[in-house]
Amino acid sequence: MFLEIPEKMKERMSFLEEIDRRDRVDGTDRLKRLRQIPPETGKFLALVASNCPIGKYIEIGTSAGYSSLWITLALKPRGIRLKTFEILPAKAALARETFKLSGVGNDIEFIEGDFFLGSNALSDIAFCFIDCEKDLYQRCFDVVAGKMKSGGMIIADNAIDHYDSIKPMMERAERDDRFDCLMIPIGKGEFVCRRK
Numbered sequence: 001m002f003l004e005i006p007e008k009m010k011e012r013m014s015f016l017e018e019i020d021r022r023d024r025v026d027g028t029d030r031l032k033r034l035r036q037i038p039p040e041t042g043k044f045l046a047l048v049a050s051n052c053p054i055g056k057y058i059e060i061g062t063s064a065g066y067s068s069l070w071i072t073l074a075l076k077p078r079g080i081r082l083k084t085f086e087i088l089p090a091k092a093a094l095a096r097e098t099f100k101l102s103g104v105g106n107d108i109e110f111i112e113g114d115f116f117l118g119s120n121a122l123s124d125i126a127f128c129f130i131d132c133e134k135d136l137y138q139r140c141f142d143v144v145a146g147k148m149k150s151g152g153m154i155i156a157d158n159a160i161d162h163y164d165s166i167k168p169m170m171e172r173a174e175r176d177d178r179f180d181c182l183m184i185p186i187g188k189g190e191f192v193c194r195r196k
Ligand SMILES: C[S@@+](CC[C@H](N)C(=O)[O-])C[C@H]1O[C@@H](n2cnc3c(N)ncnc32)[C@H](O)[C@@H]1O
Pocket: 034, 035, 036, 037, 060, 061, 062, 063, 064, 065, 066, 067, 068, 085, 086, 087, 088, 091, 113, 114, 115, 116, 131, 132, 133, 136
């Protein structure tokens, strides 16, 4: 998978990595920053996604589509589409550009809008990557937990660098006997919950 990343996708990944790197040091306003995952987290997401059951694959918080590209690497060979949600119009425009330039337009169902408005229609979730505002994580977990397929995975980003903010969600998941949970120290910390 990682040795077969199409050239145009690699180019877009590098372009977004450069913007993200600059955003973090040049004082760019928080709402404008891409705040994307590092490449090692992308690889981790792809490895997990390539082993989840058949079902719906979703992402909450697209930004410019960088993490979506990594997840798509695992889904394309399986004929599965990723459904990804982004609430901010400026980020949504960048994500559309990313998907078009990377040639994955048909592999992604992109929803511009609030995840919580579209979440009722979801069921049979096999994979869910939570990467939106940290104070929304617990609500995201509550929405998706009951919709997960057996063997499905919820992965929440920022379990190390935003530990205090997402601790309530992690504690709730760890007490939930439907899940086995573990924090993995990759990137900014990935909190992984497997539905039994
Ligand atoms: C940390 S960034 C996502 C980074 C992206 N996953 C990546 O690694 O490339 C968080 C994104 O979640 C979006 N967001 C926040 N609340 C949301 C909501 N309720 N529904 C959809 N997107 C939301 C923000 O606008 C922001 O672009």
